[in-house]
Amino acid sequence: MTTDYPQSVQPRPIGKLTHPAPTLLLCTLGASWAVIAEIFGWLAPGVLDLYAHHPRRAELDALRAAHGLRAPDELWVCSTEGAQTAASLALLDDWWGKLGRPLPLRIWTAAGTDQLATQAECDAMRELTLRVVLLASERCAHGGQLILSLAGGRKTMSADLQGAGAIFGAAAWLHVVGPEPLPAPLAGRDALLKQQQPALFSCALATDLANSIRPLVAGRGTRSELLDVALEDGAGPVTAQRFALPLAAPGTPCRWAAPASQGAAWLDAELRLRQRQGSQLMGNFLAQVAQTEHHDNWRSLYRLPPAQIEHLRRTPVSAEHLDWLTALPKADLHRHLGGCLDIAAQRQVAERIWASIPKQNRLQRLTDIGWLLSEDGASDASDALDDADYDLNDAPDASQDWPWDWPQRLQAQPPQPGDPTGAILRAERCATLLRNASAPQLQRNLYGVTAPRIALKTRHAHGFAAYERPGELSGSALLGHPAALKPYAQAIVVQARAEGLVYLELRGSPHKYRPSDPAGFVYELRAALAAAGADVGKTGQKPMAPGANAAMPRIGFIWILDRRDPATLQKTVLAALAAQALAPDFLLGLDVAGDEAQPLTDALVAAFEPAFAACLPITIHAGEGEDASRIWQAAYRLHADRVGHGLSLADHPQLAARLRDRSVCLELCPSSNREVVGFADPSQPASFGLPTYPLQRLMDLGLPLTLCTDNPGISRTTLAGEYLAAARMTPGGLTQWQALALLRQAFVHAFLPAAQREALLKAVDAAVFAQLIAPAP
Numbered sequence: 001m002t003t004d005y006p007q008s009v010q011p012r013p014i015g016k017l018t019h020p021a022p023t024l025l026l027c028t029l030g031a032s033w034a035v036i037a038e039i040f041g042w043l044a045p046g047v048l049d050l051y052a053h054h055p056r057r058a059e060l061d062a063l064r065a066a067h068g069l070r071a072p073d074e075l076w077v078c079s080t081e082g083a084q085t086a087a088s089l090a091l092l093d094d095w096w097g098k099l100g101r102p103l104p105l106r107i108w109t110a111a112g113t114d115q116l117a118t119q120a121e122c123d124a125m126r127e128l129t130l131r132v133v134l135l136a137s138e139r140c141a142h143g144g145q146l147i148l149s150l151a152g153g154r155k156t157m158s159a160d161l162q163g164a165g166a167i168f169g170a171a172a173w174l175h176v177v178g179p180e181p182l183p184a185p186l187a188g189r190d191a192l193l194k195q196q197q198p199a200l201f202s203c204a205l206a207t208d209l210a211n212s213i214r215p216l217v218a219g220r221g222t223r224s225e226l227l228d229v230a231l232e233d234g235a236g237p238v239t240a241q242r243f244a245l246p247l248a249a250p251g252t253p254c255r256w257a258a259p260a261s262q263g264a265a266w267l268d269a270e271l272r273l274r275q276r277q278g279s280q281l282m283g284n285f286l287a288q289v290a291q292t293e294h295h296d297n298w299r300s301l302y303r304l305p306p307a308q309i310e311h312l313r314r315t316p317v318s319a320e321h322l323d324w325l326t327a328l329p330k331a332d333l334h335r336h337l338g339g340c341l342d343i344a345a346q347r348q349v350a351e352r353i354w355a356s357i358p359k360q361n362r363l364q365r366l367t368d369i370g371w372l373l374s375e376d377g378a379s380d381a382s383d384a385l386d387d388a389d390y391d392l393n394d395a396p397d398a399s400q401d402w403p404w405d406w407p408q409r410l411q412a413q414p415p416q417p418g419d420p421t422g423a424i425l426r427a428e429r430c431a432t433l434l435r436n437a438s439a440p441q442l443q444r445n446l447y448g449v450t451a452p453r454i455a456l457k458t459r460h461a462h463g464f465a466a467y468e469r470p471g472e473l474s475g476s477a478l479l480g481h482p483a484a485l486k487p488y489a490q491a492i493v494v495q496a497r498a499e500g501l502v503y504l505e506l507r508g509s510p511h512k513y514r515p516s517d518p519a520g521f522v523y524e525l526r527a528a529l530a531a532a533g534a535d536v537g538k539t540g541q542k543p544m545a546p547g548a549n550a551a552m553p554r555i556g557f558i559w560i561l562d563r564r565d566p567a568t569l570q571k572t573v574l575a576a577l578a579a580q581a582l583a584p585d586f587l588l589g590l591d592v593a594g595d596e597a598q599p600l601t602d603a604l605v606a607a608f609e610p611a612f613a614a615c616l617p618i619t620i621h622a623g624e625g626e627d628a629s630r631i632w633q634a635a636y637r638l639h640a641d642r643v644g645h646g647l648s649l650a651d652h653p654q655l656a657a658r659l660r661d662r663s664v665c666l667e668l669c670p671s672s673n674r675e676v677v678g679f680a681d682p683s684q685p686a687s688f689g690l691p692t693y694p695l696q697r698l699m700d701l702g703l704p705l706t707l708c709t710d711n712p713g714i715s716r717t718t719l720a721g722e723y724l725a726a727a728r729m730t731p732g733g734l735t736q737w738q739a740l741a742l743l744r745q746a747f748v749h750a751f752l753p754a755a756q757r758e759a760l761l762k763a764v765d766a767a768v769f770a771q772l773i774a775p776a777p
Contacts, residue, residue, distance in 0.1 A: 021144025022073035023171075024136045028129070028153030028161055029079040033088040034188065035152040036077065037095055037201035038176045042215040043147065044071040047102050052204035055211050067172055067217050070145055074104045076248075078132045079153065080125060081255070082114030089253065095198035096251075106248040108132055111257040116156055123268070124258040126160045130267045131245040131256075133164035137223070138240050145171040150218060162221075167271060169223035178213040186212060226274040228307035229285040235270070237307070243267040289313070294699045295741045300769035308772070312740070316733035317723060325720035325739070329502040329767045331746035332708050332719050334619075334644055334667040337492075337508030337525075337557075338475020339468075339711025343442055345491040346434055346474050346713070349484050353431035356483040365432040369410070372402050373437060402445045404462065407472040421515055423480025430477040431484075446470040447716075452686035455678025457625060467676050470714040479513040479521075489528035496534070496553040499718045502764060503750060507558035507591050510579070511572050518572075522557060522579035526586040529555050537585025537756075554760070556588035556751065558619065563604060564594040570607035577610055588751035589617035592638060596626045605637050617641045617751040619667065623648040625677035628655055635664055642667055642749055647677065649703065650694035656701045665749035666703055668695060669710035670725040671717045681729050693729035699738075706746040740768065 025043060027036045041050025042060060051060055077092070079085050089107065096105055110128040113121040133148070140146040148165045150158045150173050162173055181187060186209060188194040204210070227238040236242070248254035259265040285306050292313075301309065317325070341349070357365060403409075410433070411426040419425055434442070450456060450466040460466035471477075478484045496504050510518035510525075530536045534555040559576040561569060573590070580587040590611055598604075611618065618638055622631045624645035632655050635643060643649075646666040649656045659666075670693060674681055679693040698705055707722045709715070717725070723742075727734035734742075747761050 021140050021142045023070045023145040024074050024076055024140055025072035025147045026076040026136055027149040028157040029077050029088055030153040031084055031088060032152055033092045034197050034201055035176050036092060038213055039149045039151060039174050039215060043069060046071060048099060049204050051210050053207040053210050069147060069172055072103060074106060076106045076136060078108045078128055080113040080116060081109050091198055095201055098198055098202040104250040106250060107253040108248050109253050109255050111255050116154055122156055125157060127258045127266060127268050128256055129160040130164050131243055133168050134243060135240045135245050137168040147172050147174060149174045151176045165221035167224050170221040172220050173218040174215060175218045176213055176215050183209055183212050185209060225305045226278050228305060294702055295745055297741045298744050298765045298768050300765050312737040313735055315736045317727040317736055317739050319724060322720055322724065325723050326500050327771060328500060328743060329764045330500050330719050330743055331503035331750060332501055333505050333706060333746050334669060334708035334710055335504060335506055336711050337506045339471045339714045341474050341491050341713045348491060349478055349487045350431035350434035352487045353427055353481050353483045354435050357428055365428050368429050369433045372406060372433060401449055427478050427481035427484060430473045434473050453675045454684055454686040455690060457676050471711060474713060476512050485524055485528045489525065490532040493529060493532040493534050497551055501553050501719065503760060504553055504555045505558055505588060505751060506555060507560050509560045511575060518575045519579035519582060522587055523582045526583045557586055558589045558591045560591040560593050562594040563592055563598045566604045569604060573607055573611050577614055589619065591619050593621040596622055596630050600633055600637055608638060612639060619644055622646060628652045632658055635659060640664060647673060647694055650697040653701060656703055660701065660703045663704055665745060666698065666705035667708045668705055669708050670722050670729055671715035672710035675715060679729055683728055692731060695726055695730045704745055704749060706742050
């Protein structure tokens with residue numbers, strides 16, 4: 001039941017509009033042609049200010065504005081044949097000529113009709129009316145307006161026009177009311193008055209005449225969803241291409257003859273058939289959608305009109321959808337605390353650390369890092385330093401690259417009084433370097449020295465360390481300093497808001513940031529994030545309402561454990577449980593990282609027993625360029641709920657099926673996967689010839705999966721950017737419908753208690769639906 005939609009009936013594009021659509025005024029015409037002028041003069045006062053002297057002119061203008069009605073770009077008329085119609089059309093043409101023919105006037109007449117005294121005449125007129133409204137509705141798609149005038153024409157014609165508007169949609173049904181009888185000039189009671197009407201209605205009416213009539217809005221029509229689904233016999237959606245009607249040339253009536261016999265060629269007959277089969281048609285359409293899905297989408301999306309569902313399913317995500325992706329409420333399940341900030345945010349943190357350094361120590365810190373800035377950087381600093389803050393940005397830039405081991409040299413010091421691990425000294429040096437190195441120096445030595453950043457694990461001499469190089473002045477380089485946590489948390493919240501994140505799981509290694517009190521670090525990080533405006537899961541606090549409170553992202557934390565250090569693993573697990581006791585709604589789970597080749601010994605598994613007993617959710621880093629054979633063992637023995645990356649599962653369908661059946665979700669990070677492992681990306685010439693990103697294969701295997709950022713500061717990306725990267729790197733692209741489904745998977749697999757997760761899902765569902773049905777800007 002695949003359905004093809006002509007361009008003319010595609011629903012409103014999700015993103016930028018490609019062209020403006022017209023506003024059309026469609027009227028029926030009988031003996032009283034002047035009602036067309038009465039409606040037109042109200043809608044288009046800039047062309048014909050018919051009601052300029054109306055005592056309630058302000059009310060009439062307010063009514064038009066309240067309904068958002070625009071002046072017509074074209075005037076369309078449909079009518080019968082016969083002498084009476086011919087006389088009315090002649091008067092209409094006379095009036096239009098007196099106005100200077102300001103717009104295209106298109107007229108259709110139903111062949112073989114006159115007084116609509118027979119069933120055949122009524123059927124032919126109804127068929128013409130339906131086809132004219134169908135054609136008009138398609139031409140008004142993408143932001144135009146179709147306005148229908150129910151005044152004028154015979155009662156059956158007005159009824160047909162209203163019925164057509166109820167099926168194909170209309171911005172408004174208009175009518176004109178007045179006293180009975182109307183004043184003689186308005187009614188045109190004799191031949192002379194009729195001949196004078198075109199001149200009468202070509203300028204503002206006198207006050208007494210204007211006050212005798214009043215336009216009103218009788219309602220509006222909403223396009224029927226039944227138009228956009230296929231019939232059981234295979235007939236596609238209702239379109240003007242299927243039920244053809246010539247576009248009348250301006251000023252020349254188009255005589256249209258109905259098909260010889262009623263049947264499949266009659267639009268009226270198909271509309272009645274669709275109404276009879278309504279529920280079944282919608283059920284068949286949604287069943288067809290479900291058959292092609294690997295993952296359920298947001299529940300509310302299945303309430304969208306079929307044409308919009310099809311549009312989402314067929315529209316590939318591209319760069320023009322960046323704003324759309326950013327505006328959607330999103331969740332990121334895999335974002336490292338140490339690699340999330342860009343250089344600008346890192347420098348803001350560095351300023352706070354610098355401000356906390358006693359002034360008598362600042363010269364030494366400048367001396368410590370001066371060798372990285374210029375050959376005589378330390379003497380430059382000594383000469384310039386005074387009671388005011390010193391900024392080396394005015395110093396000459398060094399042209400040479402920093403030695404590869406500069407991060408180690410910044411932290412290689414014997415223990416300091418009050419700083420046994422050297423974390424504070426290291427943070428002060430890194431902050432001083434961030435603050436005083438020039439932007440070109442930082443860009444070059446954090447990013448440029450490892451360019452092109454593709455397949456670094458195998459292509460670069462320093463392997464994975466080359467990928468990590470942009471993060472050497474962030475994370476543990478700064479977070480060991482007590483002044484760093486507050487600005488770091490503020491930057492995270494600002495970043496989350498800018499990206500449209502309503503849920504974020506940060507992950508990091510507190511035992512590396514603060515070895516003496518890692519649980520205390522988690523508790524203080526929670527407090528700093530809350531102070532910055534995040535929802536950190538305070539006891540008794542209701543889940544946030546995305547869309548209504550998107551400025552308050554829900555943020556939790558996952559503690560990273562290193563399987564390469566089994567000797568201290570159990571101690572770290574116990575520290576994580578202590579942090580969970582201090583902040584039960586903030587410490588959400590554990591992450592297992594490190595060399596996948598590390599044997600999964602009984603002792604290592606035993607170290608996790610306290611976490612199993614506490615039912616802490618677990619995610620594991622696995623399958624990022626390494627063989628997948630160990631993924632299942634780690635996932636099974638460590639009871640993993642999610643797998644970070646898991647790319648190599650695409651080559652092991654049986655193993656993938658096991659993880660799928662256990663609903664283990666993959667956290668895919670396209671940009672970092674490209675940088676570390678290496679995958680083809682059309683936007684990156686250095687990636688040409690590399691393997692295809694396995695997103696489509698993993699989706700085809702039915703694995704739960706979502707997209708994440710990993711280290712957005714290192715990869716210079718955002719979550720919306722990851723969806724664009726995935727779309728580029730996936731043959732055939734990624735549709736908007738697929739993107740929405742992947743986005744939902746992040747919320748489904750969030751490490752939240754079930755009740756909170758369900759509440760968040762419902763709130764985000766409503767917010768996504770509201771965004772998709774919102775009028776185009």
